[in-house]
Amino acid sequence: xxxxxxxxxxxxxxxxxxxxxxxxxxxxxxxxxxxxxxxxxxxxxxxxxxxxxxxxxxxxxxxxxxxxxxxxxxxxxxxxxxxxxxxxxxxxxxxxxxxxxxxxxxxxxxxxxxxxxxxxxxxxxxxxxxxxxxxxxxxxxxxxxxxxxxxxxxxxxxxxxxxxxxxxxxxxxxxxxxxxxxxxxxxxxxxxxxxxxxxxxxxxxxxxxx
Numbered sequence: 001x002x003x004x005x006x007x008x009x010x011x012x013x014x015x016x017x018x019x020x021x022x023x024x025x026x027x028x029x030x031x032x033x034x035x036x037x038x039x040x041x042x043x044x045x046x047x048x049x050x051x052x053x054x055x056x057x058x059x060x061x062x063x064x065x066x067x068x069x070x071x072x073x074x075x076x077x078x079x080x081x082x083x084x085x086x087x088x089x090x091x092x093x094x095x096x097x098x099x100x101x102x103x104x105x106x107x108x109x110x111x112x113x114x115x116x117x118x119x120x121x122x123x124x125x126x127x128x129x130x131x132x133x134x135x136x137x138x139x140x141x142x143x144x145x146x147x148x149x150x151x152x153x154x155x156x157x158x159x160x161x162x163x164x165x166x167x168x169x170x171x172x173x174x175x176x177x178x179x180x181x182x183x184x185x186x187x188x189x190x191x192x193x194x195x196x197x198x199x200x201x202x203x204x205x206x207x208x209x210x
Contacts, residue, residue: 001032002080005058007039007051014067018055021070030077031059062089087115091125094132102132103139110145117152120171121164130167142176142209150175154183162192169195173202176209 006022008015019036026034039046039054049058057064059073060080068076079085093102106112116133119125140146153175156168169187172180180202187199 002030002060002077003033003035004031004077005035005037005049007037007046007049007054007056009038009040009054012054015055018057018068018073021068021073022057024070025073025077030074061086084118086112087119087122087125090115090119090132091129094129095126096128099132099135103136106136106140106145110148113140113145113149114152117149117156117168120167121156121159121161123161134167134170137171137174141174146171146175147177147179150177150179154180157183157187162195165190166192166195166198169198169202173198173205176206178206178210181206 004022004026006019008019022031022034025031037045039051039056046056049056049063053065055066057068057073059076062076062080062085064076076085079088090102093099116136119129119133137146150172153168153172156164157172159165159168165187169184172184184199184202184206188196190196190199
């Protein structure tokens, strides 16, 4: 069952409401455990979690700050138990300018890269999030974390959306993985000139890296 961590502090205008809401959710059985810490009394624990403002809430892998309604908290509780929950979390962070937070999380847990290809192909992924994904791939160029998802990126090369094929081609180039060469060569006959050019550029990046 899901556990939630909450940090509060004296004088916080929203802490009482969030605490009350989480208390209701634990009574309702939506969460199994609620751990509450007053950061004014235990600042060292707040430092451990890099808490800078309150209320601060950790629901499963998700770190949230500020006021949240009961409905919002219930939604994050559901996402914490869903395979696609991390994609919603990344969308939220990348769309609100928190690229550094996503980058730190990916460095800590590289296996989370597996969510990025699905986000690229999802028509509901916000533009801001897709721009953030591009910055992430550039940050991790040639690293093992990207190379591990090359098969997932190759799967996007047959996507009906030209923009998805184009992005996947570019990111396969940034993987610097020879495993992507044959798949990229298949794009050299793509009906879109932009994609053919992207494939050529990607192949050149891989050739230079190897």
